[in-house]
Amino acid sequence: MQNIQNDRPISLPFFGIPRIAPYMRPYRRTLTMMVICGLGGSAVDILMPLLQRYALNHFIAGNTLDTLPVYIGIYFLAIVFAAVMNFISCNGAMSTEVRVNRDLRSAAFDHLQTLSFSYFNQNSVGYIHSRVMSDTGRIGSLVSWSLMDCVWHTSYLIGSLVVMLAINARLALMVMVILPLIVVLYSLFQKHLITANRQIRELNSRITGDFNEGITGAKTIKTLVIEDRMARDFVRDTAEMKQKSIRAARLRGAFAITMNLASSLALAIVLWQGGYIAASEVGTFSMFMSYAQGMMEPVRWIVDAISDVITTQVNIERLTRLLLTRSDVVDSPEVIEKYGDSFSPKKENWEEIRGDIEFRDVSFRYPDGDEYVLEHFNLSIPFGSNIAIVGETGAGKSTLVNLVCRFFEPTEGSVLIDGRDARERSQLWLHSAIGYVLQTPHLFSGTIRENLLYGNPNATEVEIEKALKLVSADEVVARMEKGLDTDVGEGGDLLSTGEKQLISFARAILADPRILVLDEATASVDTLTEQKIQSAMDAVIRGRTSLVIAHRLSTVRNADLILVVKDGKIVEQGTHQQLLEARGPYYRLYTRQYEDEATSSILA
Ligand SMILES: Nc1ncnc2c1ncn2[C@@H]1O[C@H](COP(=O)(O)OP(=O)(O)O)[C@@H](O)[C@H]1O
Ligand SMILES: [Mg+2]
Structure with a gap:
Protein backbone atom coordinates (compact mmCIF):
# COMPACT_ATOMS: atom_id res chain seq x y z
CA MET A 1 0.00 0.00 0.00
CA GLN A 2 1.34 3.38 -0.81
CA ASN A 3 0.75 6.75 0.59
CA ILE A 4 -0.89 9.21 -1.75
CA GLN A 5 1.09 12.38 -1.49
CA ASN A 6 -0.53 15.77 -1.01
CA ASP A 7 0.58 17.25 -4.25
CA ARG A 8 -0.39 14.41 -6.49
CA PRO A 9 -3.46 15.68 -8.37
CA ILE A 10 -6.46 13.44 -8.61
CA SER A 11 -9.12 14.45 -11.01
CA LEU A 12 -12.72 13.66 -10.42
CA PRO A 13 -15.38 13.59 -13.13
CA PHE A 14 -18.46 15.83 -12.92
CA PHE A 15 -16.80 18.27 -10.53
CA GLY A 16 -16.50 15.53 -7.95
CA ILE A 17 -20.24 15.48 -7.29
CA PRO A 18 -20.46 11.65 -7.60
CA ARG A 19 -17.96 11.45 -4.71
CA ILE A 20 -20.25 13.52 -2.53
CA ALA A 21 -23.48 11.86 -3.58
CA PRO A 22 -23.19 9.05 -1.01
CA TYR A 23 -23.09 11.67 1.73
CA MET A 24 -26.29 13.26 0.41
CA ARG A 25 -28.17 10.01 0.07
CA PRO A 26 -29.20 9.64 3.72
CA TYR A 27 -30.84 13.06 3.51
CA ARG A 28 -32.56 12.57 0.18
CA ARG A 29 -35.98 13.03 1.77
CA THR A 30 -35.02 16.35 3.30
CA LEU A 31 -33.40 17.36 0.05
CA THR A 32 -36.49 16.43 -1.94
CA MET A 33 -38.66 18.42 0.46
CA MET A 34 -36.28 21.32 0.10
CA VAL A 35 -36.48 21.19 -3.69
CA ILE A 36 -40.27 20.86 -3.76
CA CYS A 37 -40.76 23.73 -1.34
CA GLY A 38 -38.22 25.76 -3.28
CA LEU A 39 -40.31 25.22 -6.39
CA GLY A 40 -43.44 26.19 -4.43
CA GLY A 41 -41.80 29.36 -3.16
CA SER A 42 -40.63 30.34 -6.58
CA ALA A 43 -44.13 29.69 -7.95
CA VAL A 44 -45.42 32.35 -5.57
CA ASP A 45 -42.66 34.69 -6.69
CA ILE A 46 -43.88 34.17 -10.25
CA LEU A 47 -47.49 34.61 -9.22
CA MET A 48 -47.07 37.98 -7.50
CA PRO A 49 -46.65 40.12 -10.64
CA LEU A 50 -49.66 38.25 -12.09
CA LEU A 51 -51.78 39.22 -9.09
CA GLN A 52 -50.55 42.75 -9.48
CA ARG A 53 -51.53 42.65 -13.14
CA TYR A 54 -54.99 41.47 -12.24
CA ALA A 55 -55.42 44.23 -9.67
CA LEU A 56 -54.38 46.95 -12.07
CA ASN A 57 -56.37 45.63 -15.00
CA HIS A 58 -59.44 44.68 -13.10
CA PHE A 59 -59.83 47.03 -10.14
CA ILE A 60 -58.12 50.16 -11.42
CA ALA A 61 -58.60 50.09 -15.20
CA GLY A 62 -61.97 48.31 -14.88
CA ASN A 63 -62.98 50.61 -12.02
CA THR A 64 -64.73 47.92 -9.97
CA LEU A 65 -64.28 46.24 -6.61
CA ASP A 66 -66.50 43.21 -7.16
CA THR A 67 -63.97 40.37 -6.54
CA LEU A 68 -61.90 42.26 -4.02
CA PRO A 69 -62.52 39.97 -0.96
CA VAL A 70 -61.57 36.87 -2.97
CA TYR A 71 -58.53 38.70 -4.30
CA ILE A 72 -57.40 39.71 -0.84
CA GLY A 73 -57.94 36.15 0.31
CA ILE A 74 -55.80 34.74 -2.48
CA TYR A 75 -53.13 37.36 -1.94
CA PHE A 76 -53.00 36.61 1.74
CA LEU A 77 -52.88 32.86 1.16
CA ALA A 78 -50.06 33.29 -1.34
CA ILE A 79 -48.03 35.25 1.17
CA VAL A 80 -48.58 32.68 3.91
CA PHE A 81 -47.84 29.83 1.50
CA ALA A 82 -44.62 31.53 0.38
CA ALA A 83 -43.53 32.02 3.98
CA VAL A 84 -44.15 28.37 4.80
CA MET A 85 -42.34 27.16 1.67
CA ASN A 86 -39.48 29.49 2.46
CA PHE A 87 -39.25 28.25 5.99
CA ILE A 88 -39.31 24.58 5.07
CA SER A 89 -36.77 24.85 2.28
CA CYS A 90 -34.37 27.03 4.32
CA ASN A 91 -34.74 24.67 7.21
CA GLY A 92 -34.01 21.74 4.92
CA ALA A 93 -30.93 23.44 3.52
CA MET A 94 -29.69 24.33 6.97
CA SER A 95 -30.13 20.88 8.41
CA THR A 96 -28.64 19.20 5.35
CA GLU A 97 -25.67 21.53 5.51
CA VAL A 98 -25.05 20.76 9.16
CA ARG A 99 -25.56 17.04 8.82
CA VAL A 100 -23.54 16.51 5.64
CA ASN A 101 -20.83 18.59 7.20
CA ARG A 102 -20.90 16.49 10.36
CA ASP A 103 -20.85 13.22 8.39
CA LEU A 104 -17.93 14.33 6.26
CA ARG A 105 -16.03 15.45 9.31
CA SER A 106 -16.57 12.24 11.14
CA ALA A 107 -15.64 10.24 8.05
CA ALA A 108 -12.43 12.26 7.80
CA PHE A 109 -11.79 11.95 11.51
CA ASP A 110 -12.38 8.20 11.58
CA HIS A 111 -10.15 7.80 8.60
CA LEU A 112 -7.40 9.85 10.20
CA GLN A 113 -7.47 7.45 13.15
CA THR A 114 -6.60 4.59 10.82
CA LEU A 115 -3.62 6.36 9.33
CA SER A 116 -0.20 5.56 10.61
CA PHE A 117 2.33 7.62 12.44
CA SER A 118 4.06 8.38 9.16
CA TYR A 119 1.08 10.25 7.73
CA PHE A 120 1.18 12.67 10.62
CA ASN A 121 4.89 12.83 10.23
CA GLN A 122 4.53 14.03 6.66
CA ASN A 123 1.44 16.24 6.83
CA SER A 124 1.28 19.30 8.99
CA VAL A 125 -1.41 19.78 11.57
CA GLY A 126 -2.51 22.90 9.69
CA TYR A 127 -2.96 20.95 6.47
CA ILE A 128 -4.96 18.19 8.14
CA HIS A 129 -7.00 20.66 10.11
CA SER A 130 -8.08 22.61 7.08
CA ARG A 131 -8.97 19.38 5.23
CA VAL A 132 -11.21 18.35 8.05
CA MET A 133 -12.72 21.70 8.87
CA SER A 134 -12.83 24.03 5.89
CA ASP A 135 -13.16 21.54 3.04
CA THR A 136 -16.06 19.79 4.71
CA GLY A 137 -17.67 23.17 5.41
CA ARG A 138 -17.50 24.22 1.79
CA ILE A 139 -18.91 20.93 0.60
CA GLY A 140 -21.72 21.03 3.16
CA SER A 141 -22.84 24.42 1.97
CA LEU A 142 -22.60 23.37 -1.67
CA VAL A 143 -24.98 20.45 -1.33
CA SER A 144 -27.50 22.52 0.59
CA TRP A 145 -27.56 26.25 -0.08
CA SER A 146 -26.06 26.27 -3.55
CA LEU A 147 -28.40 23.50 -4.57
CA MET A 148 -31.39 25.37 -3.18
CA ASP A 149 -30.36 28.64 -4.84
CA CYS A 150 -30.01 26.86 -8.12
CA VAL A 151 -33.43 25.25 -7.94
CA TRP A 152 -35.24 28.31 -6.67
CA HIS A 153 -33.79 30.83 -9.07
CA THR A 154 -33.68 28.66 -12.16
CA SER A 155 -37.32 27.77 -11.74
CA TYR A 156 -38.19 31.41 -11.17
CA LEU A 157 -36.38 32.46 -14.30
CA ILE A 158 -37.94 29.77 -16.44
CA GLY A 159 -41.41 30.30 -14.97
CA SER A 160 -41.40 34.05 -15.44
CA LEU A 161 -40.21 33.68 -19.03
CA VAL A 162 -42.98 31.22 -19.75
CA VAL A 163 -45.60 33.56 -18.25
CA MET A 164 -44.26 36.51 -20.22
CA LEU A 165 -44.24 34.49 -23.44
CA ALA A 166 -47.78 33.37 -22.84
CA ILE A 167 -49.05 36.87 -22.21
CA ASN A 168 -47.11 38.86 -24.75
CA ALA A 169 -44.60 36.88 -26.78
CA ARG A 170 -43.21 39.87 -28.66
CA LEU A 171 -42.40 41.84 -25.54
CA ALA A 172 -41.13 38.73 -23.77
CA LEU A 173 -38.65 38.05 -26.57
CA MET A 174 -37.44 41.65 -26.44
CA VAL A 175 -36.83 41.39 -22.69
CA MET A 176 -35.11 38.03 -23.09
CA VAL A 177 -32.56 39.56 -25.44
CA ILE A 277 -49.95 47.83 -25.02
CA ALA A 278 -53.52 49.02 -24.75
CA ALA A 279 -54.36 51.38 -21.90
CA SER A 280 -56.76 48.79 -20.48
CA GLU A 281 -53.77 46.45 -20.14
CA VAL A 282 -51.81 48.69 -17.79
CA GLY A 283 -51.46 45.69 -15.48
CA THR A 284 -49.63 43.72 -18.13
CA PHE A 285 -47.27 46.62 -18.51
CA SER A 286 -46.54 46.67 -14.80
CA MET A 287 -46.16 42.91 -14.72
CA PHE A 288 -43.50 43.06 -17.41
CA MET A 289 -41.68 45.77 -15.50
CA SER A 290 -41.61 43.55 -12.40
CA TYR A 291 -40.38 40.51 -14.28
CA ALA A 292 -37.77 42.45 -16.21
CA GLN A 293 -36.38 43.89 -13.02
CA GLY A 294 -36.69 40.59 -11.20
CA MET A 295 -34.45 38.84 -13.71
CA MET A 296 -31.22 40.34 -12.39
CA GLU A 297 -31.09 38.64 -9.03
CA PRO A 298 -31.75 35.06 -10.19
CA VAL A 299 -29.07 35.31 -12.85
CA ARG A 300 -26.66 36.41 -10.19
CA TRP A 301 -27.55 33.57 -7.85
CA ILE A 302 -27.37 30.97 -10.57
CA VAL A 303 -23.96 32.13 -11.75
CA ASP A 304 -22.81 32.13 -8.11
CA ALA A 305 -24.09 28.62 -7.58
CA ILE A 306 -22.36 27.37 -10.71
CA SER A 307 -19.12 28.97 -9.69
CA ASP A 308 -19.51 27.38 -6.24
CA VAL A 309 -19.72 24.01 -7.93
CA ILE A 310 -16.52 24.75 -9.81
CA THR A 311 -14.54 26.18 -6.92
CA THR A 312 -15.68 23.55 -4.44
CA GLN A 313 -14.27 20.90 -6.73
CA VAL A 314 -10.87 21.61 -5.23
CA ASN A 315 -12.22 20.98 -1.74
CA ILE A 316 -13.85 17.75 -2.85
CA GLU A 317 -10.62 16.60 -4.46
CA ARG A 318 -8.56 17.35 -1.40
CA LEU A 319 -10.97 15.67 0.96
CA THR A 320 -11.24 12.66 -1.34
CA ARG A 321 -7.49 12.42 -1.42
CA LEU A 322 -7.43 12.33 2.34
CA LEU A 323 -10.16 9.69 2.46
CA LEU A 324 -8.33 7.60 -0.12
CA THR A 325 -4.99 7.82 1.61
CA ARG A 326 -3.94 4.40 2.75
CA SER A 327 -1.74 4.07 5.73
CA ASP A 328 1.86 2.99 5.22
CA VAL A 329 1.38 0.61 8.06
CA VAL A 330 -1.74 -1.49 7.65
CA ASP A 331 -2.82 -4.77 9.10
CA SER A 332 -3.43 -7.41 6.47
CA PRO A 333 -6.97 -8.73 6.02
CA GLU A 334 -5.95 -12.02 7.66
CA VAL A 335 -4.59 -10.16 10.68
CA ILE A 336 -7.76 -8.07 10.98
CA GLU A 337 -9.80 -11.24 10.62
CA LYS A 338 -8.07 -12.77 13.58
CA TYR A 339 -7.13 -9.84 15.81
CA GLY A 340 -9.77 -7.26 14.87
CA ASP A 341 -9.15 -3.61 13.96
CA SER A 342 -8.82 -0.46 16.06
CA PHE A 343 -12.55 -0.03 16.42
CA SER A 344 -13.43 -3.62 17.18
CA PRO A 345 -10.43 -5.49 18.51
CA LYS A 346 -10.87 -9.19 19.10
CA LYS A 347 -8.98 -9.25 22.35
CA GLU A 348 -9.93 -12.85 23.02
CA ASN A 349 -7.54 -13.87 20.23
CA TRP A 350 -4.65 -11.74 21.41
CA GLU A 351 -1.62 -13.65 22.59
CA GLU A 352 -0.05 -12.57 25.83
CA ILE A 353 2.97 -10.47 24.90
CA ARG A 354 6.31 -11.28 26.48
CA GLY A 355 8.57 -8.60 25.08
CA ASP A 356 11.32 -10.21 22.99
CA ILE A 357 12.39 -7.93 20.20
CA GLU A 358 14.53 -8.82 17.25
CA PHE A 359 15.69 -6.90 14.22
CA ARG A 360 16.41 -9.37 11.44
CA ASP A 361 18.38 -7.96 8.53
CA VAL A 362 16.41 -4.72 8.64
CA SER A 363 16.99 -2.03 6.05
CA PHE A 364 14.93 1.07 6.41
CA ARG A 365 14.32 4.24 4.50
CA TYR A 366 11.67 6.82 5.43
CA PRO A 367 8.78 6.92 2.92
CA ASP A 368 9.77 10.43 1.88
CA GLY A 369 13.50 10.03 2.32
CA ASP A 370 15.91 8.78 -0.31
CA GLU A 371 18.71 7.50 1.89
CA TYR A 372 18.67 4.35 3.93
CA VAL A 373 18.82 5.12 7.65
CA LEU A 374 19.41 1.47 8.56
CA GLU A 375 21.05 -1.15 6.36
CA HIS A 376 21.09 -4.86 7.14
CA PHE A 377 20.62 -4.14 10.78
CA ASN A 378 20.56 -7.06 13.21
CA LEU A 379 19.83 -6.96 16.91
CA SER A 380 18.25 -9.28 19.40
CA ILE A 381 16.76 -8.01 22.65
CA PRO A 382 15.59 -10.73 25.02
CA PHE A 383 12.57 -9.88 27.16
CA GLY A 384 13.20 -8.14 30.42
CA SER A 385 16.44 -6.56 29.31
CA ASN A 386 17.22 -2.93 29.68
CA ILE A 387 18.80 -1.54 26.57
CA ALA A 388 20.24 1.93 26.29
CA ILE A 389 20.81 3.55 22.95
CA VAL A 390 23.27 6.41 22.69
CA GLY A 391 24.72 8.37 19.82
CA GLU A 392 24.83 11.77 18.22
CA THR A 393 21.72 13.58 17.00
CA GLY A 394 20.60 12.11 13.69
CA ALA A 395 22.33 8.78 14.32
CA GLY A 396 19.09 6.87 13.94
CA LYS A 397 18.14 6.23 17.57
CA SER A 398 14.52 7.36 17.26
CA THR A 399 14.23 5.47 14.00
CA LEU A 400 15.15 2.25 15.79
CA VAL A 401 12.44 2.64 18.39
CA ASN A 402 9.89 3.79 15.79
CA LEU A 403 10.46 0.46 14.09
CA VAL A 404 10.04 -1.43 17.34
CA CYS A 405 6.73 0.36 17.89
CA ARG A 406 5.76 -0.34 14.27
CA PHE A 407 5.13 3.32 13.64
CA PHE A 408 7.04 2.49 10.49
CA GLU A 409 7.74 -0.87 8.91
CA PRO A 410 11.12 -2.03 7.62
CA THR A 411 11.71 -1.40 3.94
CA GLU A 412 13.40 -4.80 3.89
CA GLY A 413 13.83 -7.46 6.53
CA SER A 414 11.63 -7.75 9.57
CA VAL A 415 11.14 -6.80 13.17
CA LEU A 416 10.10 -9.74 15.31
CA ILE A 417 8.14 -9.52 18.52
CA ASP A 418 8.25 -12.68 20.61
CA GLY A 419 9.82 -14.47 17.66
CA ARG A 420 7.12 -13.59 15.13
CA ASP A 421 7.11 -10.90 12.49
CA ALA A 422 5.28 -7.88 13.94
CA ARG A 423 3.15 -7.77 10.79
CA GLU A 424 1.58 -11.09 11.70
CA ARG A 425 -0.32 -9.44 14.51
CA SER A 426 -2.35 -6.27 14.77
CA GLN A 427 -0.91 -2.85 15.47
CA LEU A 428 -3.29 -2.43 18.36
CA TRP A 429 -2.06 -5.66 19.93
CA LEU A 430 1.47 -4.29 19.91
CA HIS A 431 0.58 -0.75 20.88
CA SER A 432 -1.46 -1.87 23.82
CA ALA A 433 1.69 -3.46 25.21
CA ILE A 434 4.04 -0.54 24.62
CA GLY A 435 4.55 2.55 26.73
CA TYR A 436 6.25 5.32 24.82
CA VAL A 437 7.48 8.59 26.24
CA LEU A 438 8.56 11.07 23.61
CA GLN A 439 11.02 13.87 23.71
CA THR A 440 8.16 16.19 22.75
CA PRO A 441 5.44 14.93 25.07
CA HIS A 442 1.81 15.55 24.39
CA LEU A 443 -0.93 15.89 26.94
CA PHE A 444 -4.60 16.23 26.17
CA SER A 445 -6.57 19.19 27.41
CA GLY A 446 -8.16 18.38 30.72
CA THR A 447 -6.80 17.81 34.18
CA ILE A 448 -3.62 15.99 35.17
CA ARG A 449 -5.74 13.17 36.57
CA GLU A 450 -7.65 12.78 33.30
CA ASN A 451 -4.37 12.61 31.44
CA LEU A 452 -3.01 9.94 33.72
CA LEU A 453 -6.18 7.91 33.32
CA TYR A 454 -5.58 7.72 29.57
CA GLY A 455 -2.78 5.33 30.53
CA ASN A 456 -5.16 3.12 32.45
CA PRO A 457 -8.80 4.12 32.87
CA ASN A 458 -9.18 1.80 35.86
CA ALA A 459 -6.23 3.06 37.85
CA THR A 460 -6.97 3.65 41.51
CA GLU A 461 -5.96 6.72 43.46
CA VAL A 462 -3.20 4.69 45.13
CA GLU A 463 -1.81 3.49 41.80
CA ILE A 464 -1.82 7.04 40.47
CA GLU A 465 0.08 8.24 43.52
CA LYS A 466 2.57 5.42 43.15
CA ALA A 467 3.22 6.06 39.46
CA LEU A 468 3.67 9.77 40.09
CA LYS A 469 6.09 9.11 42.91
CA LEU A 470 8.10 6.65 40.88
CA VAL A 471 8.99 9.28 38.31
CA SER A 472 9.18 12.15 40.81
CA ALA A 473 6.15 13.74 39.22
CA ASP A 474 4.47 13.86 42.64
CA GLU A 475 6.46 17.02 43.37
CA VAL A 476 5.16 18.65 40.21
CA VAL A 477 1.61 17.84 41.24
CA ALA A 478 2.22 19.00 44.81
CA ARG A 479 3.39 22.38 43.52
CA MET A 480 0.09 22.88 41.68
CA GLU A 481 -2.62 24.70 43.53
CA LYS A 482 -5.31 22.23 42.54
CA GLY A 483 -3.08 19.15 42.56
CA LEU A 484 -4.30 16.37 40.31
CA ASP A 485 -7.27 18.47 39.25
CA THR A 486 -5.08 21.14 37.70
CA ASP A 487 -6.05 21.94 34.13
CA VAL A 488 -3.11 21.37 31.79
CA GLY A 489 -4.43 23.54 28.96
CA GLU A 490 -4.58 22.72 25.29
CA GLY A 491 -1.91 20.15 24.47
CA GLY A 492 -0.66 20.55 28.04
CA ASP A 493 0.68 23.98 27.22
CA LEU A 494 0.17 25.34 30.71
CA LEU A 495 2.94 23.03 31.92
CA SER A 496 6.63 23.22 31.11
CA THR A 497 8.13 20.62 28.77
CA GLY A 498 9.89 18.97 31.69
CA GLU A 499 6.63 18.77 33.64
CA LYS A 500 4.84 17.35 30.63
CA GLN A 501 7.54 14.74 30.26
CA LEU A 502 7.12 13.67 33.86
CA ILE A 503 3.34 13.43 33.59
CA SER A 504 3.51 11.45 30.37
CA PHE A 505 6.14 9.25 31.98
CA ALA A 506 3.77 8.54 34.84
CA ARG A 507 0.99 7.93 32.31
CA ALA A 508 3.14 5.34 30.55
CA ILE A 509 3.95 3.63 33.86
CA LEU A 510 0.27 3.46 34.79
CA ALA A 511 -0.42 1.54 31.60
CA ASP A 512 1.96 -1.11 32.94
CA PRO A 513 3.41 -1.91 29.50
CA ARG A 514 5.53 -4.97 28.69
CA ILE A 515 7.78 -2.83 26.55
CA LEU A 516 8.79 0.62 27.68
CA VAL A 517 10.35 3.07 25.27
CA LEU A 518 11.85 6.27 26.54
CA ASP A 519 13.04 8.52 23.74
CA GLU A 520 15.02 11.23 25.49
CA ALA A 521 12.12 11.23 27.89
CA THR A 522 13.87 13.27 30.51
CA ALA A 523 15.79 15.64 28.26
CA SER A 524 13.93 18.68 29.54
CA VAL A 525 13.84 17.65 33.17
CA ASP A 526 16.27 19.31 35.56
CA THR A 527 19.34 17.32 36.59
CA LEU A 528 18.20 16.87 40.16
CA THR A 529 14.83 15.37 39.17
CA GLU A 530 16.55 13.27 36.57
CA GLN A 531 18.84 11.83 39.24
CA LYS A 532 15.80 10.97 41.32
CA ILE A 533 14.16 9.24 38.36
CA GLN A 534 17.43 7.47 37.76
CA SER A 535 17.44 5.98 41.21
CA ALA A 536 13.84 4.85 40.73
CA MET A 537 14.63 3.46 37.31
CA ASP A 538 15.21 -0.06 38.61
CA ALA A 539 11.67 -0.21 39.89
CA VAL A 540 10.30 1.34 36.70
CA ILE A 541 11.86 -1.15 34.33
CA ARG A 542 11.67 -4.29 36.40
CA GLY A 543 9.83 -7.02 34.55
CA ARG A 544 9.72 -5.10 31.28
CA THR A 545 11.79 -4.88 28.16
CA SER A 546 12.98 -1.32 28.05
CA LEU A 547 14.60 0.76 25.38
CA VAL A 548 16.02 3.96 26.71
CA ILE A 549 17.43 6.61 24.45
CA ALA A 550 19.55 8.65 26.74
CA HIS A 551 20.23 12.27 26.45
CA ARG A 552 22.63 12.36 29.36
CA LEU A 553 24.98 9.41 29.38
CA SER A 554 25.18 9.41 33.15
CA THR A 555 21.66 8.01 33.13
CA VAL A 556 22.46 4.79 31.30
CA ARG A 557 25.24 3.43 33.45
CA ASN A 558 23.11 0.64 34.81
CA ALA A 559 21.75 -0.60 31.48
CA ASP A 560 22.18 -4.29 30.68
CA LEU A 561 23.47 -3.33 27.29
CA ILE A 562 24.47 -0.02 25.81
CA LEU A 563 24.34 0.36 22.03
CA VAL A 564 26.36 3.13 20.49
CA VAL A 565 24.72 4.07 17.21
CA LYS A 566 26.29 6.03 14.42
CA ASP A 567 24.88 6.53 10.92
CA GLY A 568 22.29 3.81 11.48
CA LYS A 569 24.84 1.23 12.59
CA ILE A 570 25.82 -0.11 15.96
CA VAL A 571 29.44 0.85 16.22
CA GLU A 572 29.95 -0.45 19.73
CA GLN A 573 28.02 -2.38 22.33
CA GLY A 574 28.52 -3.59 25.86
CA THR A 575 28.00 -2.54 29.46
CA HIS A 576 29.09 0.82 30.74
CA GLN A 577 32.19 -0.68 32.33
CA GLN A 578 33.17 -2.65 29.24
CA LEU A 579 32.70 0.31 26.96
CA LEU A 580 34.71 2.64 29.14
CA GLU A 581 37.53 0.14 29.18
CA ALA A 582 37.37 -0.25 25.43
CA ARG A 583 38.22 3.46 25.08
CA GLY A 584 36.19 3.67 21.88
CA PRO A 585 33.42 5.98 20.70
CA TYR A 586 31.43 5.56 23.93
CA TYR A 587 34.41 6.54 26.02
CA ARG A 588 34.90 9.67 23.88
CA LEU A 589 31.22 10.61 24.05
CA TYR A 590 31.20 10.02 27.78
CA THR A 591 34.32 11.96 28.66
CA ARG A 592 33.26 14.83 26.43
CA GLN A 593 29.88 15.10 28.09
CA TYR A 594 31.41 14.68 31.50
CA GLU A 595 33.79 17.56 30.81
CA ASP A 596 30.97 19.69 29.40
CA GLU A 597 28.91 19.09 32.50
CA ALA A 598 31.83 19.78 34.80
CA THR A 599 32.54 23.02 32.97
CA SER A 600 28.97 24.19 33.09
CA SER A 601 28.65 23.36 36.78
CA ILE A 602 31.80 25.31 37.49
CA LEU A 603 30.48 28.23 35.45
CA ALA A 604 27.17 28.00 37.26
N1 LIG B 1 10.20 11.39 9.29
C1 LIG B 1 11.38 11.37 8.69
N2 LIG B 1 11.44 11.43 7.36
C2 LIG B 1 12.62 11.40 6.71
N3 LIG B 1 13.81 11.31 7.32
C3 LIG B 1 13.82 11.27 8.67
C4 LIG B 1 12.59 11.29 9.42
N4 LIG B 1 12.92 11.20 10.74
C5 LIG B 1 14.27 11.13 10.79
N5 LIG B 1 14.81 11.16 9.56
C6 LIG B 1 16.24 11.05 9.23
O1 LIG B 1 16.72 9.82 9.71
C7 LIG B 1 17.99 9.96 10.32
C8 LIG B 1 17.92 9.44 11.75
O2 LIG B 1 17.05 10.27 12.51
P1 LIG B 1 16.62 9.92 14.00
O3 LIG B 1 16.35 8.48 14.08
O4 LIG B 1 15.55 10.85 14.38
O5 LIG B 1 17.95 10.26 14.79
P2 LIG B 1 18.20 10.46 16.34
O6 LIG B 1 16.97 10.10 17.09
O7 LIG B 1 19.35 9.59 16.64
O8 LIG B 1 18.55 11.89 16.54
C9 LIG B 1 18.35 11.43 10.22
O9 LIG B 1 19.22 11.59 9.13
C10 LIG B 1 17.03 12.11 9.95
O10 LIG B 1 17.22 13.23 9.14
MG1 LIG C 1 15.68 11.27 18.26
Missing part, protein backbone atom coordinates in the same frame (compact mmCIF):
# COMPACT_ATOMS: atom_id res chain seq x y z
CA ILE A 178 -30.78 41.20 -22.52
CA LEU A 179 -30.50 37.97 -20.51
CA PRO A 180 -27.30 36.78 -22.21
CA LEU A 181 -25.87 40.24 -21.70
CA ILE A 182 -26.47 40.05 -17.96
CA VAL A 183 -25.01 36.57 -17.75
CA VAL A 184 -21.83 37.62 -19.56
CA LEU A 185 -21.45 40.83 -17.57
CA TYR A 186 -22.00 39.09 -14.28
CA SER A 187 -19.66 36.21 -15.05
CA LEU A 188 -16.92 38.67 -15.95
CA PHE A 189 -17.34 40.66 -12.79
CA GLN A 190 -17.72 37.60 -10.67
CA LYS A 191 -14.36 36.22 -11.76
CA HIS A 192 -12.62 39.43 -10.77
CA LEU A 193 -14.56 39.69 -7.54
CA ILE A 194 -13.58 36.16 -6.54
CA THR A 195 -9.93 36.86 -7.29
CA ALA A 196 -10.02 40.09 -5.32
CA ASN A 197 -11.69 38.40 -2.38
CA ARG A 198 -9.23 35.54 -2.42
CA GLN A 199 -6.30 37.93 -2.43
CA ILE A 200 -7.76 39.71 0.55
CA ARG A 201 -8.33 36.44 2.40
CA GLU A 202 -4.76 35.33 1.74
CA LEU A 203 -3.36 38.65 2.87
CA ASN A 204 -5.55 38.51 5.90
CA SER A 205 -4.22 35.13 6.90
CA ARG A 206 -0.68 36.37 6.33
CA ILE A 207 -1.32 39.34 8.57
CA THR A 208 -2.84 37.10 11.21
CA GLY A 209 0.21 34.88 10.86
CA ASP A 210 2.55 37.88 11.29
CA PHE A 211 0.55 38.90 14.27
CA ASN A 212 0.73 35.46 15.85
CA GLU A 213 4.44 35.24 15.27
CA GLY A 214 4.88 38.69 16.71
CA ILE A 215 3.23 37.52 19.89
CA THR A 216 4.27 33.88 20.23
CA GLY A 217 7.77 34.62 19.04
CA ALA A 218 8.07 37.87 20.95
CA LYS A 219 10.92 36.63 23.14
CA THR A 220 12.88 35.29 20.21
CA ILE A 221 12.26 38.46 18.23
CA LYS A 222 13.60 40.53 21.09
CA THR A 223 16.67 38.41 21.65
CA LEU A 224 17.46 38.44 17.94
CA VAL A 225 16.81 42.20 17.86
CA ILE A 226 14.69 41.94 14.74
CA GLU A 227 11.76 44.04 15.94
CA ASP A 228 12.23 46.53 13.14
CA ARG A 229 12.25 43.83 10.50
CA MET A 230 9.10 42.24 11.89
CA ALA A 231 7.43 45.65 12.09
CA ARG A 232 8.43 46.41 8.49
CA ASP A 233 6.85 43.16 7.28
CA PHE A 234 3.70 43.99 9.15
CA VAL A 235 3.50 47.52 7.74
CA ARG A 236 4.11 46.23 4.22
CA ASP A 237 1.39 43.61 4.48
CA THR A 238 -1.17 45.95 5.99
CA ALA A 239 -0.45 48.57 3.32
CA GLU A 240 -1.02 45.96 0.64
CA MET A 241 -4.19 44.93 2.41
CA LYS A 242 -5.49 48.48 2.35
CA GLN A 243 -4.73 48.83 -1.35
CA LYS A 244 -6.35 45.53 -2.24
CA SER A 245 -9.41 46.24 -0.11
CA ILE A 246 -9.95 49.56 -1.81
CA ARG A 247 -9.63 47.92 -5.19
CA ALA A 248 -12.16 45.28 -4.23
CA ALA A 249 -14.56 47.93 -2.94
CA ARG A 250 -14.27 49.83 -6.23
CA LEU A 251 -14.90 46.65 -8.13
CA ARG A 252 -18.01 45.98 -6.06
CA GLY A 253 -19.19 49.52 -6.69
CA ALA A 254 -18.66 49.26 -10.42
CA PHE A 255 -20.44 45.96 -10.37
CA ALA A 256 -23.49 47.35 -8.59
CA ILE A 257 -23.69 50.23 -11.03
CA THR A 258 -23.39 47.94 -14.06
CA MET A 259 -26.07 45.63 -12.78
CA ASN A 260 -28.31 48.64 -12.15
CA LEU A 261 -27.70 49.79 -15.67
CA ALA A 262 -28.57 46.38 -17.04
CA SER A 263 -31.74 46.39 -15.03
CA SER A 264 -32.62 49.87 -16.26
CA LEU A 265 -31.99 48.70 -19.77
CA ALA A 266 -34.51 45.92 -19.28
CA LEU A 267 -36.99 48.47 -17.97
CA ALA A 268 -36.30 50.77 -20.87
CA ILE A 269 -37.09 47.98 -23.30
CA VAL A 270 -40.38 47.35 -21.54
CA LEU A 271 -41.24 51.07 -21.53
CA TRP A 272 -40.30 51.48 -25.15
CA GLN A 273 -42.09 48.42 -26.46
CA GLY A 274 -44.78 48.47 -23.82
CA GLY A 275 -46.13 51.69 -25.27
CA TYR A 276 -47.99 49.54 -27.74
